[in-house]
Amino acid sequence: MKAFFSRFCTGIAVLAMSATARAELVTEVEWQPLVSQVKRLVEAMDYLGMPVDPVVRRNLSRAMEEPGFESIRLVQDTLDPLCLAEIHINPESRVKVAEGAVKKQLVHNGWRQFLVRVHNQAGVTAALEAGSPNARRLAGVPEKEVPHQWMQMQMFNSQPLKKTLSGLELEYRIIQIYSRDEGKREARIGFNVGQGTQDIGFRNEVDILFDALPATPITLHVLDEKGEAAAGAFEIRDRLGRVYPSQAKRLAPDFAFHPQIYRYDGEKIHLPPGLYSFHFSRGPESIPETREVRVGTDPMEVT
Numbered sequence: 001m002k003a004f005f006s007r008f009c010t011g012i013a014v015l016a017m018s019a020t021a022r023a024e025l026v027t028e029v030e031w032q033p034l035v036s037q038v039k040r041l042v043e044a045m046d047y048l049g050m051p052v053d054p055v056v057r058r059n060l061s062r063a064m065e066e067p068g069f070e071s072i073r074l075v076q077d078t079l080d081p082l083c084l085a086e087i088h089i090n091p092e093s094r095v096k097v098a099e100g101a102v103k104k105q106l107v108h109n110g111w112r113q114f115l116v117r118v119h120n121q122a123g124v125t126a127a128l129e130a131g132s133p134n135a136r137r138l139a140g141v142p143e144k145e146v147p148h149q150w151m152q153m154q155m156f157n158s159q160p161l162k163k164t165l166s167g168l169e170l171e172y173r174i175i176q177i178y179s180r181d182e183g184k185r186e187a188r189i190g191f192n193v194g195q196g197t198q199d200i201g202f203r204n205e206v207d208i209l210f211d212a213l214p215a216t217p218i219t220l221h222v223l224d225e226k227g228e229a230a231a232g233a234f235e236i237r238d239r240l241g242r243v244y245p246s247q248a249k250r251l252a253p254d255f256a257f258h259p260q261i262y263r264y265d266g267e268k269i270h271l272p273p274g275l276y277s278f279h280f281s282r283g284p285e286s287i288p289e290t291r292e293v294r295v296g297t298d299p300m301e302v303t
Helices: 002-021 032-047 053-063 069-081 143-148
Strands: 084-090 097-100 105-107 110-120 129-131 153-157 169-179 183-192 205-213 217-222 231-238 261-266 268-271 273-281 289-294 300-302
Touching: 032 069, 032 153, 032 169, 053 069, 069 110, 069 300, 084 183, 084 205, 084 261, 097 129, 105 110, 105 169, 129 153, 153 183, 153 273, 169 205, 217 289, 261 289
Parallel strands: 084 110, 105 205, 217 300
Antiparallel strands: 084 097, 110 169, 129 183, 153 169, 183 205, 217 268, 231 261, 231 273, 273 289
């Protein structure tokens, strides 16, 4: 029993040390601009359909109301566990990256949003850019490369966030990741704030193992004006206007240069849960229709 208790305490100590090592506490940041940036961050997460957990929201609200170092610490204690990557820009503007603590969970044929933490010692005000050798467009790549080109990635730099870093010592940004596949997939993700800002020794890159959950299968019943089986063109978008499946990650018989896909009666598509606009037609001679379709977690059929 004593041996078990000793191992238990050792395990707790290791967990505590690893949690402490996840990110260095930034102490030199000013409270007022930090909480203003966090407020915009929360608004952006709501807009993207990724509202923060009620406990997180309460902690951030408390930090916004009480000026001082403890509120600065509370912001970091609350948001750091939600970060995919921790980015450190040193006084010479060199970028170093470490893996964040958030659960690396994606969804097949869908987008997920994550936070990234930026410790900006150089006061850089350039755009934060992300890149990956696993996020190139599929069109024209050799067949042997297709399994490795499974993701799409972009920084969210639209309102209510700013396009560039603010120059504040600490801020949080949003990265969006799309997975073409389901299951476990690894990606190498790098960050920079302009040409030549990558730290030496590949330290601006980090290898991350993701787990992409299955999307919901949807059986399409495509009928012509006589009620007979037919083929149709479908342009599918989410409420942010993003096309599904991603044009950058399409394989034959779908075309990367058309927003629509073509499916015959009885064929399936896979979409993550959410609200979508289906714009569909038989061809240029038919009258197109648009319908909203809410996708849940259970397999469904749409006629």
